Structures are given as C-alpha cells and as structure tokens.
Amino acid sequence: MNLDFYRAFSISVDLALEARDIIRGATGREIPGVEERVQQLPNGKVTTITIKDKNAEQVMGKPMGTYVTIEVQRLRFKDPEVQEEISQAVAQALTALMSAHLRPQSHVLIIGLGNWKATPDSLGPKTVEYIPVTRHLHKYAPEALITGMRPVSAVAPGVLGTTGIETVEIIKGIVQNVKCDLVVVIDALAAQSTERIGTSIQISNTGIQPGSGIGNPREPINHETLGIPVIAIGVPTVVSAATIANQAIQRYCQNTGAIFNQEISLNSIRAVLSYFGGSLTVTPKEIDDLIENTARIVSTGISYALFPGIPKESFGFYTS
Known part of the structure; x- marks a missing residue:
C-alpha cells in the first residue's frame, strides 16, 4: 500500500516499524536519519528504530526518539516459556530507555490508558491490575517492603x-501532586497488518497520543505536556x-493475475465503508484472551525493570 491510501482514509500508523516499512516501500530507499538495529530472540526478534533528526521525524511522522518493537508470533498463546522470554525482553528495553532517568528511589507512575468497558481498548487498565504498587507502603508500612x-x-x-475530562489533564494533576519522576503509559494501538494483532509490543521514549490509531487523537502525553520523561508501551489490538x-483485493489480483488498480480499490472500499462514516476498525474474536495474556506479559516486564533482583513470586503481594 502507498501513502495515498493511508491519507485517503485518514489512517494513523502507530507502529514506527510499520511507518518505516511504508515509507521505505514508497520511496524505494532507506530513510536518512533513521537507524535500525535487529536482535534475534529464540522465538522472535527485537527491532530498534531510532529517529535521529528533525528531517527524519517529518518523513516518518513520528517524534525523534527510540522505538523498540518486540515481534513474536507465539505471543498470542499462553506458553509460559514464551511469556517469560517476552517479559524479559520488555524489561531489557524498558531498562535501556529508563536508565538515564531512573534512580533507586525515583517515583514511577504507571498509567493504563483506554476504556476498560471496551475489550480491544482495555489493555492499559488490565495491565495496571497486575502492577505492584508500593508508594503508599513507603510512607505507611515500610516494613512490608522488600x-x-x-x-x-x-x-x-x-x-x-466516560469521565468528561481529557486524560492528559488527569495525569497532569497526578504528576503535580504526587511529584513523580517518570511516567510509563500503556495503551492499545492500531496495526496495519492483521499479523501484528497480539504479536507485537512497541516501547518508546517519545510518549503517546491516545486515540490516534482509531482517528480520534487526543492531546499527547509526553515530556512536553507533563514536564517529566514519559515511556510508552503499546500493543496492536485492532486494524x-x-x-x-485493500490487502485482500491486492492478494486476489496477485493470485489471479489481474491488474491491481489503486483508484478502483479506494472507491470500492469507500462505498462499502460509507455505512460506517468511512471508518471501521476490526478486532479478532479471541481479543479477551489476547488482552489478558498480553497484560500479564507487559506487567511482568515492567515489574522486572522497576524492581530488579526482586523475585517474581513476590510481585503478587503488592498488586490489587
């Protein structure tokens, strides 16, 4: 697919990895100012994309910074070995991105973005359920802490x-009152490939713009809006x-030898989606299990990064 397709349907590309692939495919060359590093895992790979200057930022449509994407097809399934491998990969990426901002007594605020009443958008709230919370214990029961x-x-x-309040306004109020040093936000993302649903995790040091993937962008949550560093974790749950x-039409043309015409494809898709205001997002029927599985993996990775050396079995004592 080319850039005109995404512009025609006002589709935002949440994953930096997909944005890189789309632009590189459209231009036929590498993007100046964008650096890529790939690390192989036993069951997948980790791709780190660094946007290094303003020109690359403009081309990519993403803020300058580092984007780490963990891709594992078996992430969809409840395989303890794979879950542990990915949790460790999440922790490693988080540790690298947080190291410049984190001290032993730094207060970290975890924000679970999204709507807990809508399953595809509930990754953030569900992940927060499994995060060990300790701030109150430092004041009221320090003896209970490891x-x-x-x-x-x-x-x-x-x-x-559901609240009538912009999410960033709520977070600003919390940051100002509790004096935290670092914010980690978790949110569901939109992918441009069905293969990425529940199989990819993106971690970045650039913050996040809630709702952008479904065409309803809110004010960004980042260093500029909050005044402190923001790490964002996102997992694609819709496409x-x-x-x-469009992909189905292209595949049909490839399999039958027909000539693909982008304009005809666009007009046909527009006609079908006109009943939905021109926009429709899709999620798999097993989304409940995907959210639950991914929330546990992400929360464990966060816990490993924030509490290095603390046994995993101890985390449950500090969750809700």
Missing part, C-alpha cells in the same frame, strides 16, 4: 467519554477494515 522496591503508583484514568479490504 529491600530495593522503589515507590510505584498506578492508575487507569478512563477516557474522555482498519480499509486496510484489510
């Missing part, structure tokens, strides 16, 4: 439609119906 546990708090602020339809 040595080396820093103050951590967590909240799922909901969405504008645009327009993308699926």
Whole structure:
C-alpha cells in the first residue's frame, strides 16, 4: 500500500516499524536519519528504530526518539516459556530507555490508558491490575517492603467519554501532586497488518497520543505536556477494515493475475465503508484472551525493570 491510501482514509500508523516499512516501500530507499538495529530472540526478534533528526521525524511522522518493537508470533498463546522470554525482553528495553532517568528511589507512575468497558481498548487498565504498587507502603508500612522496591503508583484514568475530562489533564494533576519522576503509559494501538494483532509490543521514549490509531487523537502525553520523561508501551489490538479490504483485493489480483488498480480499490472500499462514516476498525474474536495474556506479559516486564533482583513470586503481594 502507498501513502495515498493511508491519507485517503485518514489512517494513523502507530507502529514506527510499520511507518518505516511504508515509507521505505514508497520511496524505494532507506530513510536518512533513521537507524535500525535487529536482535534475534529464540522465538522472535527485537527491532530498534531510532529517529535521529528533525528531517527524519517529518518523513516518518513520528517524534525523534527510540522505538523498540518486540515481534513474536507465539505471543498470542499462553506458553509460559514464551511469556517469560517476552517479559524479559520488555524489561531489557524498558531498562535501556529508563536508565538515564531512573534512580533507586525515583517515583514511577504507571498509567493504563483506554476504556476498560471496551475489550480491544482495555489493555492499559488490565495491565495496571497486575502492577505492584508500593508508594503508599513507603510512607505507611515500610516494613512490608522488600529491600530495593522503589515507590510505584498506578492508575487507569478512563477516557474522555466516560469521565468528561481529557486524560492528559488527569495525569497532569497526578504528576503535580504526587511529584513523580517518570511516567510509563500503556495503551492499545492500531496495526496495519492483521499479523501484528497480539504479536507485537512497541516501547518508546517519545510518549503517546491516545486515540490516534482509531482517528480520534487526543492531546499527547509526553515530556512536553507533563514536564517529566514519559515511556510508552503499546500493543496492536485492532486494524482498519480499509486496510484489510485493500490487502485482500491486492492478494486476489496477485493470485489471479489481474491488474491491481489503486483508484478502483479506494472507491470500492469507500462505498462499502460509507455505512460506517468511512471508518471501521476490526478486532479478532479471541481479543479477551489476547488482552489478558498480553497484560500479564507487559506487567511482568515492567515489574522486572522497576524492581530488579526482586523475585517474581513476590510481585503478587503488592498488586490489587
């Protein structure tokens, strides 16, 4: 698919890896100012994309910074060995991105973005359920803490439609009042390939813009808006119906030898999606299991990064 397709349907590309592939495919060359590094895992791979200058930022449509994407097809399944491998990969990426900002007593605020009433958008709130929270214990029951546990708090602020308050306004209020040093936000993303649903995790040091993947962008949550570093963790849970339809038409043409015409494809898809205001997102029927599985993996990775050296079996004592 070319850039005109995404512009035609106002589709935002959440994953830096996909944005890189789309632009590189459109231009037929590498993108100046974008650096890539790939690390193989036993069951997948980790791709680190660094956007190094303003020109690359403009071309990619992503803020300058580092984007780490963990890709594992078996991430969809409840395989303890794979879950542990990916949790460790999440922890390694987080540790690298947080190292410049984190001290032993730094207060970290975990934010679970999204709507807990809508399953595809509930990854953030569900992940927060499994995060060990310790800030209150540092003040009221320090004897209950294991040595080396820093103050951590967590909240799922909901969405504008249920609270009437912009999410960033809620987070700003918390940051100003509890004086935290670092924010980690978790959110569901939109992918441009069905293969990435529940199989990819993106971690970046650039913050996040809630709702952008479904065409409803809110004010960004980043260093500029909060005044402190923000690490973002996202997992694709939906894909645009327009993308699926266009890919299906292209595949049909490839298999039958027919000539693919982008304009005809666009007009046909527009006609079908006109009943939905021109926009429709799709999620798999097993999304409940994908959210639960991914939330546990991400929360364990966060816990490993924030509480290094603390036994995994101890985390449960500090969760809700």
